[in-house]
Amino acid sequence: MxxxxxxxxxxxxxxxxxxxxxxxxxxxxxxxxxxxxxxxxLDIAFAIDKAFGIKLPLEKWTQEVNDGKATTEQYFxxxxxxxxxxxxxxxxxx
Amino acid sequence: xxLEYFQLIDRIVALDPGSRSITVExxxxxxxxxxxxxxxxxxxxxxxxxxxxxxxxSGWLLISLLKFERxxxxxxxxxxxxxxxxxxxETLSIEAVIAHEGSGYAMTDAKISVGGKLACNATxxxxxxxxxxxxxxxxxxxxxxxxxxxxxxxx
Numbered sequence: 001m002x003x004x005x006x007x008x009x010x011x012x013x014x015x016x017x018x019x020x021x022x023x024x025x026x027x028x029x030x031x032x033x034x035x036x037x038x039x040x041x042l043d044i045a046f047a048i049d050k051a052f053g054i055k056l057p058l059e060k061w062t063q064e065v066n067d068g069k070a071t072t073e074q075y076f077x078x079x080x081x082x083x084x085x086x087x088x089x090x091x092x093x094x
Numbered sequence: 095x096x097l098e099y100f101q102l103i104d105r106i107v108a109l110d111p112g113s114r115s116i117t118v119e120x121x122x123x124x125x126x127x128x129x130x131x132x133x134x135x136x137x138x139x140x141x142x143x144x145x146x147x148x149x150x151x152s153g154w155l156l157i158s159l160l161k162f163e164r165x166x167x168x169x170x171x172x173x174x175x176x177x178x179x180x181x182x183x184e185t186l187s188i189e190a191v192i193a194h195e196g197s198g199y200a201m202t203d204a205k206i207s208v209g210g211k212l213a214c215n216a217t218x219x220x221x222x223x224x225x226x227x228x229x230x231x232x233x234x235x236x237x238x239x240x241x242x243x244x245x246x247x248x249x
Contacts, residue, residue, distance in 0.1 A: 039169055042199050042219060049196055059198035 005052075005082040012047045013078075016040070026079035031072060054088040095147075097126045102147040103188070106242045109158055114192040116155040118241070120147060124183045139180035144214050145171055148204035152190040152218050154243065156200055157234065159192070160222060165230060166200065170219035178213045180206070186213070198222060 003011075006026050013030070014021040017040055030036045036044065045056045064070035074080055095102050108117045122139050129137035149168045156166040180186070190204040198221060205215035225231040 042169065042196070042221070045196055045199070046194055046201065049194065055195075055197055057197050062198070 005085050006078060008051060009048065009078055009082055009085065012051065013044055016043045016047055024078065026077075026082070028078050029073065030076040030078065030081065032076075048085065052085055052089050054085065054092060056085075056088070095120050095123055097123060097128055097143070100146070101237070102143065103150050103154065103241055106154060106244065107187075109155065109244055111158060114155065114159065115189065116151060116158075116191075117187060117189045118151050118154070120186045120188060122180060122182055122184050122186065126182070129182055137182050139182070139184075141174070141176040141214070144176065144180060144206055145174055145216055145218075147186065147188055148190065148206060148214070148216055149218055149220075151188040152202035152204050152220065154238070154241075155190050155192065155202065156220060156222060157238075158243075159195075159200075162231065162235065162238075163224065164222040165225050165234070166220035166222040168218060169199065169221045172217040172219070174214070174216035176214045178208070178211065180208060180213055184208050190218075193217060 010021060010024040013019060013024055013034065013036070017034070017036055019034055024034065028034055030041065030044075041058075045058055049055055061070065061075045065072055065075070075084060095104060102120055103118050104120045106116065106118050108115075110116070128140065128143075132138060132140050149171075153166050153168075157164075160166070185208070187207045188204065189207070190202045193201040193203045200220050200222065202218050202220070203215070204218055206213045225234075
């Protein structure tokens with residue numbers, strides 16, 4: 001069985017940022033809970049882009065958060081990040 | 095190279111948007127105050143400046159791909175290896191290729207060769223943002239002209 005998007009993302013985060021895998025849950029906020037800063041997140045984005053064949057729209061997300069149109073939870077809580085990845089993967093096949 | 099102005103690239107030899115690669119040339123000066131300290135009686139081009147030269151080379155490639163609309167800034171240096179000594183007067187051939195283009199960031203693989211031999215290499219990460227002010231953009235455009243930036247490259 002293919003591992004879930006969350007499992008893949010959690011593994012990427014654990015390996016990229018040297019965070020124990022068992023501390024990473026679907027409810028974890030990458031920034032607030034796991035302490036990942038924006039530079040480290042570039043490495044995660046790179047690994048996600050490669051693994052899923054997508055391009056995480058980090059600039060758009062950042063702009064939306066800065067403009068108050070979105071919250072960081074929508075993009076950086078891992079279950080939500082995983083859902084966004086699934087959407088991008090689905091959009092790729094359209 | 096004009097080390098005192100941090101201008102480490104002399105000339106763009108080739109810039110190919112298709113293969114997303116660039117090759118530039120740079121000559122290490124014979125004289126510089128830097129060599130008085132690094133090291134007394136044994137002048138060597140500092141590794142950090144070789145990394146900067148690879149970053150500037152990658153930067154021109156990125157500026158080209160970003161159509162002179164955005165400015166890349168060095169954000170991370172990975173797997174940097176200084177394989178041989180680089181000494182005053184040597185001519186460097188510096189190459190960079192895009193390893194990944196993300197949203198607002200990019201990674202390049204860059205290397206420096208001297209006399210056909212690999213001297214150093216690194217994987218570099220850049221964040222890029224719209225030019226923060228017109229002055230900087232004007233300065234970069236003027237510098238592009240000076241180092242032989244091919245005009246058709248960003249059209």
